[in-house]
Amino acid sequence: MKYNIDSRGYYGKFGGAYIPEMLYPNVEELRENYLTVMEDPSFQKEFNSLLKDYVGRPSPLYFASRLSAKYETQIYLKREDLNHTGAHKINNTIGQILMAERLGKKRIIAETGAGQHGVATATVCALKGLECVVYMGEIDIERQAPNVARMKMLGATVIPARSGSKTLKDATNEAIRDWINNPIDTHYIIGSVVGPHPYPDMVAKFQSVVSAEIKSQLLTQTGKDAPDYVVACVGGGSNAAGAYYHYLENTDVKLIAVEAAGYGVNSGESAATSVLGKEGIIHGSKTLLMQTDDGQITEPYSISAGLDYPGIGPMHAHLFDTGRAEFVAITDNDAMNAGLELCKLEGIIPAIESAHALAIFEKKCFGKDEVVVLSLSGRGDKDLATYISHFNLI
Amino acid sequence: MKNRIQKTLANNQKIVSIYFTAGFPNLNDTCTILEKLEKAGVDMVEIGLPFSDPLADGPTIQESSTQALKNGMTAVRLFEQLKDIRKTVSIPLVLMGYFNPILQFGVEAFCQQCKAVGIDGLIIPDLPVDVYENEYKHLFESYGLLNILLITPQTSDTRIRTIDSISKGFVYMVSSASVTGSQKGFGEAQTAYFQRIASMGLKNPLVVGFGISSPETFAQAIEHTNGAIIGSAFIKHLREFGVEKIDQFIEKIRGH
Numbered sequence: 001m002k003y004n005i006d007s008r009g010y011y012g013k014f015g016g017a018y019i020p021e022m023l024y025p026n027v028e029e030l031r032e033n034y035l036t037v038m039e040d041p042s043f044q045k046e047f048n049s050l051l052k053d054y055v056g057r058p059s060p061l062y063f064a065s066r067l068s069a070k071y072e073t074q075i076y077l078k079r080e081d082l083n084h085t086g087a088h089k090i091n092n093t094i095g096q097i098l099m100a101e102r103l104g105k106k107r108i109i110a111e112t113g114a115g116q117h118g119v120a121t122a123t124v125c126a127l128k129g130l131e132c133v134v135y136m137g138e139i140d141i142e143r144q145a146p147n148v149a150r151m152k153m154l155g156a157t158v159i160p161a162r163s164g165s166k167t168l169k170d171a172t173n174e175a176i177r178d179w180i181n182n183p184i185d186t187h188y189i190i191g192s193v194v195g196p197h198p199y200p201d202m203v204a205k206f207q208s209v210v211s212a213e214i215k216s217q218l219l220t221q222t223g224k225d226a227p228d229y230v231v232a233c234v235g236g237g238s239n240a241a242g243a244y245y246h247y248l249e250n251t252d253v254k255l256i257a258v259e260a261a262g263y264g265v266n267s268g269e270s271a272a273t274s275v276l277g278k279e280g281i282i283h284g285s286k287t288l289l290m291q292t293d294d295g296q297i298t299e300p301y302s303i304s305a306g307l308d309y310p311g312i313g314p315m316h317a318h319l320f321d322t323g324r325a326e327f328v329a330i331t332d333n334d335a336m337n338a339g340l341e342l343c344k345l346e347g348i349i350p351a352i353e354s355a356h357a358l359a360i361f362e363k364k365c366f367g368k369d370e371v372v373v374l375s376l377s378g379r380g381d382k383d384l385a386t387y388i389s390h391f392n393l394i
Numbered sequence: 395m396k397n398r399i400q401k402t403l404a405n406n407q408k409i410v411s412i413y414f415t416a417g418f419p420n421l422n423d424t425c426t427i428l429e430k431l432e433k434a435g436v437d438m439v440e441i442g443l444p445f446s447d448p449l450a451d452g453p454t455i456q457e458s459s460t461q462a463l464k465n466g467m468t469a470v471r472l473f474e475q476l477k478d479i480r481k482t483v484s485i486p487l488v489l490m491g492y493f494n495p496i497l498q499f500g501v502e503a504f505c506q507q508c509k510a511v512g513i514d515g516l517i518i519p520d521l522p523v524d525v526y527e528n529e530y531k532h533l534f535e536s537y538g539l540l541n542i543l544l545i546t547p548q549t550s551d552t553r554i555r556t557i558d559s560i561s562k563g564f565v566y567m568v569s570s571a572s573v574t575g576s577q578k579g580f581g582e583a584q585t586a587y588f589q590r591i592a593s594m595g596l597k598n599p600l601v602v603g604f605g606i607s608s609p610e611t612f613a614q615a616i617e618h619t620n621g622a623i624i625g626s627a628f629i630k631h632l633r634e635f636g637v638e639k640i641d642q643f644i645e646k647i648r649g650h
Contacts, residue, residue: 016522016525017522018493018520018521018522018525019449019520019522020449020450020519020520020544021519021522021523021543021544021545021546021549021568022450022544022546022548022568022571022572022573024522024548024549024553025546025548025549025550163453163456163457163460164446164447164456164460169447170447173447173448173449176449177449177450177452177573180449180450180571180572180573181571181572181573181576182571183548183571184548184571278498279497280494280497280498281492281493281494281497281520282447282494283447283449284449284520291494291498293498294468294469294470294495294498294499295445295469295494295495295496295497295498295499296445296446296463296495297446297447297494298446
């Protein structure tokens with residue numbers, strides 16, 4: 001296992017659990033139990049049954065014929081946008097709520113940026129009748145009113161994060177502080193493959209259902225279970241981790257990670273962590289993150305709230321460091337155009353996060369017979385206001 | 395040769411220690427605050443190196459950190475300010491900072507600077523015990539720096555023993571399951587915890603921190619331990635009075 005996690009909780013030199021002692025018992029309890037719980041047949045049975053009957057899995061692997069024709073290659077879209085709540089996020093929250101239940105937790109906390117993970121968490125808390133508290137940056141609360149309303153309808157309490165830059169990284173800090181203050185009965189459902197070990201591994205394993213399905217669907221549709229490329233956008237990197245997971249060690253499959261360049265990688269307004277980041281510690285994990293020379297974490301920018309995170313998961317830092325994945329940065333404009341193009345060519349309105357991945361086809365040429373699987377991580381309903389203002393649609 | 399922290403704790407059974415964020419309220423207040431604290435009879439000081447994302451801190455210290463960073467505080471600047479501090483201040487000085495700024499500075503270079511200006515110990519809340527022991531213990535010790543480790547009411551006895559065995563200055567007892575500054579007062583559970591740890595017979599002295607804001611909580615904290623650290627309450631004092639009246643704050647906490 002060269003690219004997956006090692007027994008100490010590291011991907012190469014990245015990962016680990018750089019946490020204050022106050023969090024040690026919480027994280028240690030999870031670390032000691034997560035694999036045993038996940039491998040338990042009763043857990044597997046409930047997880048799979050909820051993924052099937054509640055989330056609607058397997059999500060289709062759709063051959064996008066008009067998109068393929070335009071770019072003269074073979075493009076398959078993994079339709080995570082068709083999941084309940086509209087994105088891949090629910091795969092993880094279903095897994096973690098079952099984990100929380102088995103660890104005897106009564107209260108759930110989460111952080112959210114745009115609100116997608118907050119909604120997915122509030123959803124599973126409603127499903128299980130558990131108390132739910134979601135931390136969200138004060139600025140994001142203003143920008144994402146519909147998702148705030150959704151969380152409230154689902155019974156969650158939304159608490160504004162007013163510290164620091166009042167966005168996702170600060171919401172994450174607040175959730176961690178809550179966990180320090182409530183160490184016994186609370187489980188923290190982190191939303192991506194970030195945070196202290198075992199979170200990156202646990203979240204990647206819950207999301208790995210995506211590539212498990214791709215393998216069997218691709219085999220049925222093409223006669224081969226491995227594509228030439230897997231393409232996914234990376235903010236923290238959970239949809240990419242899920243789409244890559246079962247191909248990590250198969251180096252015949254090329255992995256492409258698409259980051260948000262914002263106004264451009266060198267514009268000062270960007271979230272392209274692999275280019276702009278340096279090795280350091282964020283939210284309990286050693287990884288690549290955007291920071292000043294003095295080690296202060298900086299605020300990223302992207303039109304896509306889901307990619308607007310100053311770090312990347314340690315798995316992705318390792319994939320970048322080893323060259324296992326190719327990292328490409330896509331600007332706001334290119335992503336928006338690619339999103340609109342998918343609407344016109346395939347009748348699918350993608351989330352702006354996923355639109356970043358779609359923009360790869362303007363950047364990079366693929367062979368006529370090469371199979372490219374792209375993770376369409378979410379649907380664009382939540383982004384309508386951004387599409388409207390960007391394209392002057394009304 | 396004993397480190398200043400060890401000497402102070404050996405001489406004095408009940409120490410009062412103060413935390414403040416370097417660069418707050420004003421960029422160049424650091425040395426003035428240190429001198430006034432020593433004059434006011436404080437036994438030890440923790441100097442906070444501000445960080446953008448202080449996970450273990452409550453709102454008061456977070457805000458002081460944000461302000462200090464706005465004021466332009468950096469590790470480089472702090473070491474510059476402290477270069478002659480040992481001409482005027484003789485009490486033990488501990489630097490408290492999150493790990494990322496120290497990593498960017500370079501851990502060894504950071505230790506060198508600490509030694510050069512006369513820092514006696516480090517508190518790095520997000521440097522975990524195992525990483526410290528495997529990767530940095532030797533380095534810190536080679537520069538004469540004592541790494542201060544934390545325990546909480548949730549820390550198991552086995553782990554407390556491990557932490558005690560690798561600690562050389564004192565064991566920092568976090569008073570309750572909380573971030574800094576969030577306690578109103580200490581109840582029975584905390585008193586029982588102070589007693590329980592005190593009765594373990596650890597080799598290191600115990601100093602309590604988090605939630606000490608008044609003569610009452612100070613008295614409760616030191617009853618079974620060797621001292622207490624006051625952070626957020628002092629930051630609030632600085633916010634209100636600047637560097638004035640520091641002696642009055644210390645007198646009040648001591649209950650004189």
